Amino acid sequence: MIRIERLSKSFDALVAVDDVSFDVAEGEIFGLLGPNGAGKTTTINMICGVLKPDGGRVLIGGKDIWLTPKVVKRSLGVVPQEISVYEDLTARDNLNFWGSLYGLTGSDLTSRVDEALTRVGLSDRAKDKVKEFSGGMKRRLNLCMGLLHRPKVLLLDEPTVGIDPQARFNILEVVREVAASGTTVLYTTHYMEEAQELCDRIAIIDHGKILTVGTLEELTKLAGEAEVLKLTGCFEDQIARERLAAIEGIRVLKADDRVAVLSIDADGPGLLAVLPQVLSADLEVEDVSIQQPNLQSVFITLTGKELRD
């Protein structure tokens, strides 16, 4: 449904998106996971046709968005990262306006607006001005605007930033429902938990490049590791770091003054053999935590840094 071919974009010397390609199948929830500044929003802006790429192309349903923008945009629903609603209008006014841009009128528009408001739990606040809404309610209204015309493809750019867990849960539920009804979803986030919970496939992006693409299972296998060991203590001197590196069956992914992250080799002696070596290696260790393979450990494996860095 979505085909991205060798997309690239630079802003002066900064390469924001570098030769990005991926496909999203119909009805799939595809996650674009990466830290802030990785190039997720630039990619989304090029996919939805507001930012012209320097190279590459975007095909939605087989049509190039830059060649037939109006046709393609009719099938797209976009939920931007910024809350882009008119605060001096009511929720219903905002949706009426947005619906009219897609040619919805009269009773059709009214019923779609009612349906969308009910879906995100804002029916009872339809006549209130948006400036009176909480951040979470505004986010839900933002989502509503992307769903109103029942798009075939829904692009969501970090739709849960800065909201409470309840509102986040509500938004993720709506996204699941929409996908279940056959809508293709492209979801960008820097929350790995969201990507893990929600997405059928995930692309990890950093510095404008796609590092890897696959299902959660494929990605964790791709990293080729069993567990990740996180040590908190004092690792500021070189001797401590050398002692860590000398331990058999691990790989040091990261070591700074306070934290060391170790990957335990899947074909090595294993956690139970490694842990006593770590604790007896004359290191100042205050705390040890073990992480099961997840996107965080995959990201660390691929980039040497944590997702939030």
Add this chain to the structure above:
Amino acid sequence: MTAPAIVRRDLVRYLRNPVRTAMLFSLPLVMAAIFALVFGGGGVDEISIKILLFDEDDSLLSRLIEGAGGSSQADQRLEIVPVGEEGYEMMEDGEASALIHLPKDFTTDYLEGNPVTIEVVKNPAERFLPKVVEEGVGIGGVVLSVGSRIFRPELEQIAEFNRDGAFPKDLAVAGLSTGVNRKMRGLERILFPPLVELESVTLTDDAAVEASDTANILSFFLPGLSIMGILFLAQSATRDILRDREAGLLRHLLTAPVSPTDYLVGKCLSVLLVTALGFAMLVLVGVAAGVDWGAPTAVAALVLASAIAASGLLLLIMSLVGSERQGDALTTIVIIVSSLLGGAFIPLQQMPSFLRTISSTTIVYWATTGFTELIVHDGGLADIVPNLLVLVVAGAAFMLLGALLLKRKMARGVV
């Protein structure tokens, strides 16, 4: 489909914010009302000069001077209050513009040809009015001095009557009258006909004089201030483009099946509609206040042309700036300066010629001169064709240029 949706959205936003909308639309009305009160005098006290007269002489001549203040013209502007010595204290309290002191034996000394002094005490807190009194008394002094020299024998005769205290004899009065009459006849050859005649002319034609009977002072200020008002309206309406841009609303809007051209056409129509509606409202309020705007068709055409020009100008400026803050600052400067130059506050006739030349480069000038033609000269549609052409062509050109610049920014992704 998109342009009407954008226009409707903007109108709904005005309706949802009635206080802001009312304030925006009432600005030119408030300004026009203030101007009318200041310059028209409606409801404001007339300027009058209060003079304290300390008359120690209390004679015929002093009463004549006192009575001069009661003439039909003077009594509208002069208030002469007889006082005693307490008049000096009143002056210290600033209760009058000036005090005139006629000393004891003023009349006797004058009639006998002795030097006399009239004392004028001025109020230092007032700048002009005491000066008017001083000049007036000075002129009176010159008249008395000339009269004293020309009618010296007659005045001495009157002084004699005065000294005697008794009622003068018929023969003496007749002799005095004959003497005065003879001198007046002699003076007649010198005084009449006057070599210099004063004729007061108002620089308007008959039609203007006739029109001025019906048009009140609002007629002179409302058109110019209305144009300034609609420039502010256009400023507010075009500011939304920058707000949309800065808040990410424009970027979101362009993810819908809306091209930059669709958006700009919608915004131009919306700005134009709001501006024209605002102007139409001001015209109606003016009519209610007694302003005769002139031929309705011509007024409607000029209102629309002015709205096009105002919308175009503001759109162009907004397309040149990078942020809402910059836009506000620049447009406010342009609006105030072009209103001042264009004759919204100051009549164009009172400007130096080089300023009038600069003035003609502003849209305010073409709009105000158009309305002046309709209101003051009772002109019709044919008389304001140049004004209409300049306003529409300039407005359309500004609008097109502004839209192109904005479109280019959008295409570059500067949204």
